[in-house]
Amino acid sequence: MTKPAVSSQGLAERRLKKRHAAERRFKLYGQLAIGIAIGFLAILLVSIAGKAFNAFSHHMLVLTIDQAELSERADLTVSDLNLATRDTLLSEFPEISTDRTARIELFGLTTRLAVLPLTQDAAQTPNMFDAPVETRLALSDDLDLYLKNDLKNQREIEVGRAGRFAALASGAFRLTDAGPDGFIAFQDLVDELPEPRTDILISFSGAWFELIEVSGAALELRHLAGTLPEFGEQNASQIEATLLPSASEDRKVTNRQIAFVMMLKDRNKILKRFNTSLFTNSDSTYPELAGAAAALVGSMFTMLITALFAIPIGILAAVYLEEFARKSLLTNIIEVNINNLAAVPSIIFGLLGAAVFLNTFGLPRSVPLVGGLVLGLLVLPTIIIASRAALQSVPPSVRDAALGLGASHSQAVFHHVLPLAAPGIFTGAIIAMARALGETAPLLLIGMVAFISEVPRSPNDEATVLPVLIYKWFSGAERAWEPMTAAVIIMLLTILVAMNLIAVLLRRRFERRW
Amino acid sequence: MLQTLGYLPIGWLLLAPLAAAAFVAFYFGRQRITQLASGPANRARLNSQPNFHGYFLAVATVVPSALVFLIYLIFSDGFVRSSLIAELPDYLIARGPEQVDFFVSRVVEYSQAGKASATGNALFDTSVERFSVLKGSARLFAVFFATLAGAAGFLIGRRQLSRTFPARSYMELCIKSGLFICAAIAVLTTAGIVLSLVFETVRFFSLPDGPNVLEFLFGTDWNAQTGTNFGAVPLFFGTLMIALLAMLVAVPTGLFSAIYLSEYASPRFRAWVKPILELLAGIPTVVYGFFAATLIAPLVRDFGQWVNALPFTPDTLMAAQPTSALAAGLVMGVMIIPFVSSLSDDVINAVPQSLRDGALAMGATKSETIKQVILPAALPGITAAILLAVSRAIGETMIVVMAAGGRALITLDPTSDITTVTYQIVALLTGDTAFDSARTVSAFALGFVLFGVTLLFNIIALRVVQRYREAYD
Numbered sequence: 001m002t003k004p005a006v007s008s009q010g011l012a013e014r015r016l017k018k019r020h021a022a023e024r025r026f027k028l029y030g031q032l033a034i035g036i037a038i039g040f041l042a043i044l045l046v047s048i049a050g051k052a053f054n055a056f057s058h059h060m061l062v063l064t065i066d067q068a069e070l071s072e073r074a075d076l077t078v079s080d081l082n083l084a085t086r087d088t089l090l091s092e093f094p095e096i097s098t099d100r101t102a103r104i105e106l107f108g109l110t111t112r113l114a115v116l117p118l119t120q121d122a123a124q125t126p127n128m129f130d131a132p133v134e135t136r137l138a139l140s141d142d143l144d145l146y147l148k149n150d151l152k153n154q155r156e157i158e159v160g161r162a163g164r165f166a167a168l169a170s171g172a173f174r175l176t177d178a179g180p181d182g183f184i185a186f187q188d189l190v191d192e193l194p195e196p197r198t199d200i201l202i203s204f205s206g207a208w209f210e211l212i213e214v215s216g217a218a219l220e221l222r223h224l225a226g227t228l229p230e231f232g233e234q235n236a237s238q239i240e241a242t243l244l245p246s247a248s249e250d251r252k253v254t255n256r257q258i259a260f261v262m263m264l265k266d267r268n269k270i271l272k273r274f275n276t277s278l279f280t281n282s283d284s285t286y287p288e289l290a291g292a293a294a295a296l297v298g299s300m301f302t303m304l305i306t307a308l309f310a311i312p313i314g315i316l317a318a319v320y321l322e323e324f325a326r327k328s329l330l331t332n333i334i335e336v337n338i339n340n341l342a343a344v345p346s347i348i349f350g351l352l353g354a355a356v357f358l359n360t361f362g363l364p365r366s367v368p369l370v371g372g373l374v375l376g377l378l379v380l381p382t383i384i385i386a387s388r389a390a391l392q393s394v395p396p397s398v399r400d401a402a403l404g405l406g407a408s409h410s411q412a413v414f415h416h417v418l419p420l421a422a423p424g425i426f427t428g429a430i431i432a433m434a435r436a437l438g439e440t441a442p443l444l445l446i447g448m449v450a451f452i453s454e455v456p457r458s459p460n461d462e463a464t465v466l467p468v469l470i471y472k473w474f475s476g477a478e479r480a481w482e483p484m485t486a487a488v489i490i491m492l493l494t495i496l497v498a499m500n501l502i503a504v505l506l507r508r509r510f511e512r513r514w
Numbered sequence: 515m516l517q518t519l520g521y522l523p524i525g526w527l528l529l530a531p532l533a534a535a536a537f538v539a540f541y542f543g544r545q546r547i548t549q550l551a552s553g554p555a556n557r558a559r560l561n562s563q564p565n566f567h568g569y570f571l572a573v574a575t576v577v578p579s580a581l582v583f584l585i586y587l588i589f590s591d592g593f594v595r596s597s598l599i600a601e602l603p604d605y606l607i608a609r610g611p612e613q614v615d616f617f618v619s620r621v622v623e624y625s626q627a628g629k630a631s632a633t634g635n636a637l638f639d640t641s642v643e644r645f646s647v648l649k650g651s652a653r654l655f656a657v658f659f660a661t662l663a664g665a666a667g668f669l670i671g672r673r674q675l676s677r678t679f680p681a682r683s684y685m686e687l688c689i690k691s692g693l694f695i696c697a698a699i700a701v702l703t704t705a706g707i708v709l710s711l712v713f714e715t716v717r718f719f720s721l722p723d724g725p726n727v728l729e730f731l732f733g734t735d736w737n738a739q740t741g742t743n744f745g746a747v748p749l750f751f752g753t754l755m756i757a758l759l760a761m762l763v764a765v766p767t768g769l770f771s772a773i774y775l776s777e778y779a780s781p782r783f784r785a786w787v788k789p790i791l792e793l794l795a796g797i798p799t800v801v802y803g804f805f806a807a808t809l810i811a812p813l814v815r816d817f818g819q820w821v822n823a824l825p826f827t828p829d830t831l832m833a834a835q836p837t838s839a840l841a842a843g844l845v846m847g848v849m850i851i852p853f854v855s856s857l858s859d860d861v862i863n864a865v866p867q868s869l870r871d872g873a874l875a876m877g878a879t880k881s882e883t884i885k886q887v888i889l890p891a892a893l894p895g896i897t898a899a900i901l902l903a904v905s906r907a908i909g910e911t912m913i914v915v916m917a918a919g920g921r922a923l924i925t926l927d928p929t930s931d932i933t934t935v936t937y938q939i940v941a942l943l944t945g946d947t948a949f950d951s952a953r954t955v956s957a958f959a960l961g962f963v964l965f966g967v968t969l970l971f972n973i974i975a976l977r978v979v980q981r982y983r984e985a986y987d
Contacts, residue, residue, distance in 0.1 A: 019879055026881035030774025033767045034787060037855075040848045041794055044805050051808070313696045320693035336976075338700045343902060343972040344965065345909020347936050348707060351961040354943060355710035362591070377703050384700065408682055410689045438798025441911035441936070445943045467800045474804055474916060482808060489801050496796065 052486035058275040058288065059144045060136040061110055061264065063088045070129035076122045081115040085137065092269070093260065095227050102225070105256045110137045111286045138277065138288040139270065141480035142252040143261055147270075153245035159186045159219075162204045162237050165229055168220070173209065173228075175239070176218040184216045186241065199244045199255050201262075205229045205237040208259035224259040252479075278487055282453050283469070287480035290473070292488050294452045298368055298463030299437060305372020305459055306379065306436050311429050313376075314383030315418075318425075321384070322391040323399075323413045342381035349378045350442030358446060365447035368459040374442050379432040386428020390421040423510035430503040434496050440467040466492045528583055535579070535664055536572040543571030543675060551677050562682035570681040573688055574671030579664035586656035594648045595622075601644065603637070621645050711965055714958030724952040730959060736922035736933075738942055741953045746960065748922035752932040756843045756914060757907040759928060763847025764907075765900060768854025775855070776862045777884055788856075795852040803916030806845035807837065811917050814841045818929035833930035837919035840928035846913050850903045857902065861895030861982070862888060894982045898975040905971035909964060911936040935960045 065088050070076060086107055096102035114137040122128050139147070163177035190200070190211075200211040202219060207226035211219060219239075229237070242262070248255050264270045281291025321338075325331040353374035357363045363370050394417050402412035418425075443449075448468050456463035464472070466488060473485040547567040551560050595618055599607070607614060617638075624642045675681075718724050725733065725744040733745020771791060775784050818834025821827055865888050873883040889896070919931025920941060942957040 019882070023879045023881045026884070027774070027778055030770045030778055033770035034774060034791070036767050037771055037791055037794065037848070037851045038787070040851075041790065043809075044797070044801075044848075047809050048801070048805065313699055316693050316696035317700060320690070320697040324690050324693055325697070334697050334701055337704050339976055340969060340972050341700055341704055343905060343968065344707070345905075345911070345936070345968055347909065347911045347939055348711075348961055348965050350943075351939070351958060352703070352707045352710055355714060355958065356706050360710075380700060380703070384697075408686055410686055434796065438796075438800070440798065440800040441915075441940065444940050449944060467798055470800050470804065471912065471916070474807065485804060489804060492798065493801070496798070500796065 048486050048489050051483050052490045053483075054145075054148050055278065055483035055487035056275050057148075057272050058277075059139040059147050060271050060273050061089075061139050062134065062136055062269050062271060064132050064134045065129065066132035067129055070122075071127045074126075076119060078113065078115055078119050081118050081122065082112050085110070085115055085118075085135070092264070092267075093225055096225060102256060105254050106260060108140060108257060109143060109260060110140055111288065113284070113286060113289055114138050116289070136271075136273075139261075141287040141478060143257060144288060145480055146251070146253050146258065147261065147272075150245050150251075155243040157186070157189065157241045157243065159183065159202070159239040159241050162229075162239050164233055165231055167231060171222075172212060173221045173223060174218050175221065182216045183214060183219055186219075187214050187216050190214050193243070196247065198247050201242040201244065201255060201259060202239060203242070203259075203262075204239045208263065210255045211241070224256040225263060226259070275487075278484070282455055283451060283464070283472075284453065287476070287478055287484055290484060292466065292469060292491060294455045295464050295466045295469035295488070296491075297455050298448075298452070299465040301368035301456060301459045301463060302372045302375065302443075302465050303433060303437060305369055306375045307429075307433060309373060309376035310380045310383055310432070310436075314380050314429070314432075315387050315425055317380075318384045318387030318391060319413060319418065322388050323417065324409070338381045338384050342385060346378055346439055347441040347445070349374050350445030352377070353442060353446045364460070364462075366450045366452075366462040366464075368456065368461075368463050368465075370446050371443050371448050371463075371465065372459065374446060375436040375439055378439065378442060379436045382432040382435065383429055386432065387421070387425045390424025390428065391417060393424060394420045420512070423506055423512075427503045427507045430499055430506070434499040434503075437465075437499070438467055438492065438496060440471055443468050444471070466495075532576055532580060532583075536576045539575040539668055539671075540568040540572040542568075543672070544568035546571075546672065547675055547677075550675065559677060561678050561680050566681035566685050567675050567679070569685050571668065571671045571675070573685075574674075575664050575668040578667040579660035582660040582663045583656060586652070586660075590649075590652045590656065594645065594652050597648055598641065598645050602641070606637070617641075625649070707965065711958055711962040714955050715962045718952065718955040718959045721952045721955065724955070734924065736938075738938065738953055738956050741951060744952070744956055746935075746963070748924050749933060749935045749938055749960065750963075751924050752839065752918070752922070753908055753934040753936070755926075755928075755932060756839050756846065756918060756934060757904055759840060759843025760846035760850055760907045760910075761900070761904060763844055764850035764854050764903060767847075768851045768903075769858055769896065771851065771855040772858035772862055773884060776859050777880065777888070788859075791852045791855055793852075794849065795856075797849075799849065799910060799912040800916070802845050802849050803912040806841045806913055806917035810845055811837050811841035814838045814844075814929055833925070833927050835919060835929060835931040837917055837931045838929045839918055839932040842914050842918035843928070845917065846907055846910055849910070849913070850906055853906060854899055854903050857899035858892070858896050861892045861899065864895070864982075865891045894978050898978040898982070901971045901975040901978075905968040905975070908971075909936065909968050911940060915940050935964050939964075 063085055065084050067084050067087070070080070070084060073080065089106060089109065090097055090103070093106060096106065115135075118133075118135050118137075138144075160181075160183070161179055163175055163179065166174050166176070168174055190197070201224070202209045202211050202221055203226070207229055208224045209221035210224055212222055213220040244255070244258065261270060277289065277291045279291060279296075280293055281289060282294035284290040317338075321331065321335065325334075353370060357370045357373060358365060398416050398420060399412050402416045403409070407415065443465060448464050449472060450462055450464065452462055452464045454461075470485055470488050470492065473481045473488065476485075544564045544567060547560070547564045551564075598618060598621070599614060602614065602617075606617065621638065621641045622645065624638075625645045719727055719730070723741060730744050730746055732747060733743065734747045735743040735745045736748050737743040775788060779787065815834050815836055815838065818832035818838075821832050822829050822834060869887050869891060870883055873887040874880075878886070914934045914937045918934060918937060920933050920937060921931050922933050922938075923930060925932065939957045939960050942954055942960075
């Protein structure tokens, strides 16, 4: 026997308090759990959207090609136009034309293939180059990222009047005699910067330099770009220093390229525009030229095959199981089998596709036809289960009434039950298709990871799909792939949200309660 | 003529004459039975409506010829290839079957592209031409026999039509068989999975450079990329470790969410929050993988380095790798939350209200009711939900491929990179898939283990759910 309860008021109250505290704690755990789940969702969406934001715009280099002799040529190749754009670019910076490394850095502003759209234009419009042609080339991905991410961390400082400008024997330049205080204030500021010091660019009277050394009396500089000022007194012009956020060893763009870009920006030759190539281009090895068009079309073809295969078969199988099958061992096996199939890991379906469709039937790799069939088998159980639920929700009185009026069994089902169950069935089918659209793993195994540079034109052409493109771009080494990947994720999520919205609306609009 | 017929991509065009034949047969059948039963008095004595006779005749015409086309689709390719190989000169055959296969595939490619005699290689060009001719004749044969079968079906069907003919019952039977075939496709899929996995697994263990079963299941050294060591224990370990980490996140969060939603939340709150939780389940796994690799994995690494830098820990306590088991496990856990919560929610809601009322009437608080009455009653269902979630975690692929790394290690350090069964399947089968090396076939043995384990979990879980449902219904 336990001790008889002491009817002490205090003890009971204390115990009640404890129990109520436990109650509150328990409730709090529940709220916390929901908070964690929703918080994770929010972090996921915000972080991906934040990354993607960058990829929806990009910087274009505006060049006016004025080379009438190109017009006489009928077959302009990428290299021809590449040379032409290089000449044009060089005419912006004539002062570096003798410096080989500087030229290479200048030509690194765009990739060779950036002229591809221009080449296509030139092939379509004869005599295009009779008049000067203004063209926009995608800026190289590293510079584009520098402009998007690091430009705002640059600091600009007024250093003061330029003094005497002179060349040194080493090839460097020196500014001295900058007034009574010299460069003492600037030197103090540079000394206060945290070590290791990041690079500093100096610009005056239209020329850009890199700071080598600063003392109270003089600045020692290396020329980067812009016409060299005359030697001697330069009192009239102001010196501006740009503190870069990083040292040139730590980034992929050189100080000179930054100087080029700053000058081109001042001349309005670099513009930030909406990144249409993300939607119109196919895959490329250069992030600034790559786009998701081929994957979008590939996804469309794959979904088409999946829908044509899985939706009719799924609905008919559900009709059989729900309306025609008698309880027997066979139908029991089918039922258990479908329930289990719905929980089989998706990658197993990839193995099935690789072994049966590719190896046994010899169907081609990487085509939407095979991908669609594999995904169709994958979502078939989902569609069957959803369709069965929809058929179950139709009251038996409808069936009985039809049969009572002399309809055959199949007439009762196809003329009366199925139309009434249709909204539920299609809702389930759309949700299943949304799942198929986001599926990646099985498609990797049937070779849909190939590099596709052309938009597929039929379900029998090599193709890739959006989720696989996400995986591929994610695996890309360059830093610019990350925002691009996030942008494709946003595209994919938008499509999925749209599909789910349609499903919800369909259900709202047509759902009947019996 | 035959050659042109061989070029044409006419696969889909076959459907048009079939459809036309069906229409013709349908109208003919309807017409015929109406004639047979002319006069209002006779018509009333028809066994079935005229339409059914039409349908019957259409089916009788189309099904035999469709079967012929099906046979053609399955066998013609192999037949045409083997007859082409039989005609190839001996010196090519002597180079071995691989060379011959390659040659024939190139021929097929050129023939399909319609590029005859473009290469300048005499043997190749004649082969392309010959292939087209062979294919053309195969097609001609198919069309001929299909027409024959269709006509035969039509004639035999037509003789059946009479006033007493039960066309409607036959149609019912046809429809029912068609529906059954559709339902059987799901079974065929399972059969295909099991057969292909078993077949390839058996082949794997009988390959000369493959391991034996014990080596595979209990060996601790995995080095499949070079095709030398196939001890899968590190893979099993990694899979279980990540699944365990995922469950540590998903089970408490999912279960408490379900309890709160079903026992505490107002209907309005529930109506809003439940779909939001289910959004988590609708996000593609590749997106979770990206999230895990770009946001969580660096955090885990920083955490590992922070622990290493603490004064009282050795500097190499944590591996602090850029991809880690913890990153993959955490995110996988988040992905599984809605799975656990919606299944548990169903189970908790299925507990009869009388149990709740009884406990509350005895003076128990709500949390006491839940802990001491509802959860014990719902325990089997919740166990089943957790089992299903584990099977989901074991089979998850993209998150581990992107965030867990690929080194086959056995380590308890969650910040170390680790590999899983699914990761290895993807790594082994992506890219080149020659089905004759132990490297690629080993993926099927892994798939077999994966399939077996998840199937076992699913069957147990479904059983438990079913029995549980029976107990309260």
